[in-house]
Amino acid sequence: MKCHIINKTPAKVYQDYYKDLRLYFKKTFKTLKIEGNYEISLILVDADMIQTINRDYRHIDQATDVLSFAEIDGNDEDAFIDDTIYLGDIFINVERVKSQARDYGHSERRELIFLFIHGLLHCLGYDHLEPEDEAIMIAKQKAILGDLT
Numbered sequence: 001m002k003c004h005i006i007n008k009t010p011a012k013v014y015q016d017y018y019k020d021l022r023l024y025f026k027k028t029f030k031t032l033k034i035e036g037n038y039e040i041s042l043i044l045v046d047a048d049m050i051q052t053i054n055r056d057y058r059h060i061d062q063a064t065d066v067l068s069f070a071e072i073d074g075n076d077e078d079a080f081i082d083d084t085i086y087l088g089d090i091f092i093n094v095e096r097v098k099s100q101a102r103d104y105g106h107s108e109r110r111e112l113i114f115l116f117i118h119g120l121l122h123c124l125g126y127d128h129l130e131p132e133d134e135a136i137m138i139a140k141q142k143a144i145l146g147d148l149t
Helices: 015-032 047-058 096-106 108-123 131-145
Strands: 001-008 039-043 066-070 084-093
Touching: 001 015, 001 096, 015 039, 015 108, 015 131, 039 047, 039 108, 047 066, 047 084, 047 108, 066 108, 084 108, 096 108, 108 131
Parallel strands: 001 039, 039 084
Antiparallel strands: 066 084
């Protein structure tokens, strides 16, 4: 199990949360009872970069909080590196981490971990386009995050 974290911003405060992010990465698989050797990349970016990515790949020209690009689509053989399954890339907008933490009245640590788990669930095939799928995804998020503050 490996979670690569790349900070493309000048904000160094998030380094304090790398250990927690990796802990919740592993906790996700334990909670969901998924076995295997998985790998993911988490890239911390600013609002301009996530807007560019959103525009170029999703054709939505606005900043968002998190974007997930799953490597596996069904039985995609390209996702396997030796015995490791590469799940994909998650981009998190650190400016939104700050503003949403303030808006929701919780810590930036909690918001960052929440967005990471949300993106990770997308890379694992969960979605929230339909109400029943959203209910499942929310329940999974709550089970993983527990009493995270």
